[in-house]
Amino acid sequence: MKQQIQFREIDGGMRFYSLLGFIGLFVLAGLGAAYFMEHNGHHVTGMTNQIIWGTPHVFAVFLIVAASGALNVASISSVFGKTPYKPLARLSGLLAIALLVGGLAVLVLDLGRPDRLIVAMTYYNFKSIFAWNIILYIGFIAIVAVYIWMMMERRMNHFTKLAGLFAFIWRLILTTGTGSIFGFLVAREAYDAALMAPMFIIMSFSFGLAIFILVLMAACKWSDRPLGNLIVYRLKNLLGVFIASVLYFVMVYHLTNLYITEHHGVERFILLDGGVYTNLFWFVQILLGSLVPLALLYHPATGKSRGWIGIASLLVIIGGLAQMYIIIIGGQAYPLELFPGMEVTSSFFDGGINAYVPSLPEVVLGVGGIAIALAAVVIGTRVLGFLPVSLADDQVDPHHAA
């Protein structure tokens, strides 16, 4: 007979409230930063008429991309029928919604007119990929919510696979849509690549899983629930595969760009002489964010240690943020090529590398977005049974010989 997995909400009490309070501080700080930016106008940020999208967008896009990736664990269990992942499916759905909400909050709070959110909801330009994304995001939240409900409600269980499949397809479209936001910017050389959308999908796998691993380990630890090695090792091996895939895509992306003569300038900028962007690329994205975690995850010693697996996941997140920073801000720092073969100067900073320094409110707002996502997870696991009572090896896989 198949063993029934038990789920229960986490306990309230001091630990719960102090954690929530701690996260709440960051949420409040983020809201305060948004108010400060809104009240004074965006000149108090590092963003300008040259660097149009700044640090808030780095965090927002990262969170949105990670959101769809966080759903992977659920998809693997429902769509691809891998039972060991089944106890994790609910949490995976919750995390997906939470990350998306966090990312959207940052995006909205950075708008020049956040008070006009209702306008964004009521006026649609259906030619705009941005407008489509709004629909995709809202749809994602709704679909994943239904999916979670199917998993939680026993009478609905047999629809789980269908809902899971639907959510899986939706999330692929969603990430494609997010990637296309940049893909549509044909005038900017850094973004003019067909590879942008698939690269975003594979990035989402990696970032989403890294966050999932951290959240899972933390949740089990703080709620005193057993978490067996079986599931942790499975997840970390999967993460390793995803990291390697992202690395591969990044390589192909830059190689194809090197084939296109017009893109040599921007490639040179990112890979060779872009200063902070070049450093971020080689040292943070590639070394710290990809190679080091790969080594940590596959090394026989560190690969067996929870601590190191956690650090590797954290590094993947940092590397991911760096990658977003390079794509979003590095892509704007490189000047638009309006007059090939000419040296261009103007009072509007044409022809030069555009300077950008992230300001404190921007970073606080971005971190606030992460905090919103985490707060949603903490509250979610408190009110509903998202977390299994035990993830010990014999629970995850009954045939497992201890």
Place this chain on the structure above:
Amino acid sequence: MSDSANIDTYRRRFLGGTATALAGLSVAPGVFLHEVARARPADEAVTSDVRWGMLIDTNKCANGCNDCVTACNEEHGLTGHGRPETDAQWIRKVELRDKQTGHTQSLPLLCQHCEHPPCVDVCPTGASFKRADGIVLVDKHICIGCRYCMMACPYKARSFIHEDLQDQLPHAPRGKGTVESCTFCVHRVDNDRTPACVEACTAENHNAMVFGDINDPDSDISKQLKQHSSRQIRADLDLNTGVRYRGI
């Protein structure tokens, strides 16, 4: 009398009156297409019979001259805040130097009023739009300040308003948190005048800028476009810009 009749027409139309009121117009619609363009009554909508365009002759554009920029700033009340990175610029002078030959040139760059404007395509709310007569504008009433249009514009023609403003001019409303760009001086064009930059350039006898209806084969600009070779900046993007350049 025809003008008061127009008001009457407008009122009746507004109140749900029928098209028979049109009979009261002294100019039957559609008869003088170009005439309509030239002296469009205030209560008549713009049409696509007209497409406004601009031709800039860089050979006549003087190095170091900033008259068009100054005129634009005055016309729209664009005052700097001592922060060049965030101050709005609707038109700017760009200096070019050929890397091979060292030849230098200077030209004004403004919103190119593209026929297929990327800014309009990407705008999520439809705040960026193209008027029937080809002028690309931002409806600041529904702009949410997402700045996607600025990301999409190949010419960096747009500015975001980074601070609170006061004492804006009645014909150039603008405010914090929205995006703006050159309007081709739409308030002037609607009243049968040329944009402020063109006026300033002509007043100084540089005559580097011509403005007019490129759909009207008899307009000055159409004749010049026909006679001389001209080009679009980043013609490879196929945007069919309303602003063309000679001499680059």
Place this chain on the structure above:
Amino acid sequence: MLNPMQKILHILLALSMAAGLLPASAWAGGGSLLPVVPEAQDRFSETQGCVEPTDEMRRNHMEHILHQRDETVYRGIRTKQYSLEQCINCHVSDTPDAPRYSSEEHFCNSCHTYAAVRIDCFQCHADRPVKSSNPQTLSGQMKSDMQPSALSAMPHQALATEVISHE
């Protein structure tokens, strides 16, 4: 704090005003509870103060302005009757010490404060008459048969008489 009776009185007053029951004089000059609405600079015609009957304007001015807004922005229609610029020109004094929208003495805000209405018009639009360097931007339909100078001197009168003559 208001006591319940005062609250009820407030609500009744607001309702009757919305329904156009109270005469304008009582509204403008009335007791301390009512907003003090500044006088307009001009009249639309001998018989009518504003561009529509006062009751209609009180209830629906925003509809007219909104409609005009889209007509102007999208279709380039620049008639003056419902233009916000003209509202300001007539309802706010053009002296240097004229009140701003933030003040309750500003025509628009005098009532918006009272009715607890929040608008963002004046984040972008001028809240006081501005002597335009573009006389013809004010002109609209009359420009063909009037001199710009005559126009800026008496815009409303001109508009009013022409419209009235057709009614």
